[in-house]
Amino acid sequence: MMGYLTIGVNHKTAPVSLREKIAFSPEGLTEALKRAQPLTGSREVAILSTCNRTELYCAGTVDQSRVLRWLANYHSVDYQQLLDHTYCYQEQDAIRHMMRVACGLDSLVLGEPQILGQLKSAYAQARAADTVGPLLSKLFQQSFSTAKQVRTDTAIGKLPVSVAYSATQLARQIFSDLSENTALLIGAGETIQLVARHLQRQGLIDLIIANRTLVRAKQLTAEFGGRAVRLSDLPEVLHEADIVISSTASPIPVLGKGCVERALKARKRRVMFMVDIAVPRDIEPEVGSLSDVFLYTVDDLEDVINENRQQRKDAADLADTLIESDLLAFTAQLRELDAVHVLRAYRENNEALRNHELRRSLQELARGVPPEKVLAKLAHTLTNKMMHAPSVQLKKAAAAGQHERLAWAKELLAIELHEPVKKSAALELDAVHDRL
Known part of the structure; x- marks a missing residue:
């Protein structure tokens, strides 16, 4: 089997304080790869570095302590500290690990798709280097x-397992084409930022962001487009929104039933979809009683998320089964490569033997030896020399009583023994035993 080695740390084995120390910047990765190859002794090397993991993938005859020491020295990190948080996989375990990483089975969020793109980028950068x-x-x-x-x-x-993504997926169930809708996001924290990103990916164009601090709202609209307004402006803009998603730190609701009723009247009773992610709630619960409003709370989303998490775990079990099947097929291909090397050497030996005998035959023809005599000698000599090494080994196996090797040789050489040959072989075997 070929030599594969994976060494790394991730969100499960190392705190962020260590992960950030050994992360590789995109602009410095090419230099790191070129330095890693000779200093780690790896014939081949690639590096995956994300916020949740840093991993080195190596191939060839590799010393894991040498690779780990290089990583510690490169980032000026204590070797023992790094060792305490590091995992190491070799051969089949290394192959299985990369497959699981690619499928999102080793991610913080089970099944997340971003890691596959990051792994492809790591491969592309290693190829470029x-x-x-x-x-x-x-x-x-x-x-x-x-x-x-x-x-x-x-x-x-296929199933959302984050609050932000679940909110946007619910919006798509109400409005099939988000490019035709307007979304009002209340708040400007990390959750709202994620919501804005997901909505944009779903095709939404018209965006309003309302926040207590206008500067922060403008920062988000600079990234995602749209308009920034203050929370105090909500009564003036609410009627424009088909989708309202709120996540602030306010201790009291920022959107009341009366304000929503006035907005619905201005909208001529067109449906509004609302998601209140905040705890405490941003939207008065009474808003949910309005006939033209679909109001979801964070608890509603958590129910969806928990169900989806379980379904993802079930899907992960199936994914592991698929990975094991691919692992067996891949390792079989690698073992075939071992045979290829042997066959290539065997062919080269026989070709060298053929060329040597061919030169001798051409020299005999040049001296005037009859062609039929030269050809007969060539065929006889080639047959004897090509059979010499296998014959010696087969006789040794017979003498040692290694019948399984003889049976395998019969299969390897595709030999079908006829009765006279079998008797001759038996007599020769008896003769060998008599000499012992």
Whole structure:
């Protein structure tokens, strides 16, 4: 089997204080790869570095302590501290690990799709740095293929497991084409930022962001487009919104039933979809009693998320089964490569023997030896010399009573023994025993 090694840390084994120390910047990754290849002794090397993990993928005859020491020295981190938080996978375990990473099974959010793109980027950067060859290339390509199959054959990435994403998916159930709708986001924290990103990816164009601090709202509209307004402006803009998603730190509701009723009247009773992610709630519960409002709270979303998490876990079990199947097929291909090397050497030996005998035959023809005599001698000599080494080994196996090796040789050489040959072989075997 070819030598594969993966060394790394992730969100499960190391605190963020260590992960940030050994992270590789995108602009410095090419230099790091070029330095890692000779200093780690790896024939091939690639590096994946994200906010949740840093991993080195190596191929060839690799010393794991040497790789880890290089990583510690490169980032000026204490070797023992790094060792305490590091995992190491070799051979089949290394192959399985990369496949699981590609499928999102080793991620903080089970089944998240971003990691596959990050892994593809790591491979592309290693190729550009000329630090990957046939071994890692085969592993990366197989991992990408396995991830594609898992995405196709399971529901691992089809069910939302974050509040922000779940809110946007619910919006799509109400409004099929978000590009025709206006969204009002109340608040400007991390959750609202994620909501804005998901809505934009779903095609939404018209965005209003309301926040207590106008500067922060403008920062988000600079990133995602749209208009920034103050919370005090909500009564003037609420009627424009088909979608309202709120997440502030306010201790009291920022949107009351009366304000929503006036907005519905101005909208001529067109439906409004609202999600209140805040705790305490931003939208008065009584708003949910209005006939033209679909109001969801964070608890409603959590019910969806918990159900989806369980379904993702079920899908992950199926994904692991698919990975094991691909792992067996991939390792079989690697073992076939071992046979290829042996066959190539066997062919080269026989070709050298053929060329040597061919030169001798041509010299005999030049001296005037009859062609039929030269050809007969050539055929006889080639047959004897090509059979010499196998014959010696088969006789040794017979003498040692290694019948399984003889049976395998029969299968290897596709030999069907006829009765006279079997008797001759038996007589020769008896003769060998008599000499012992």
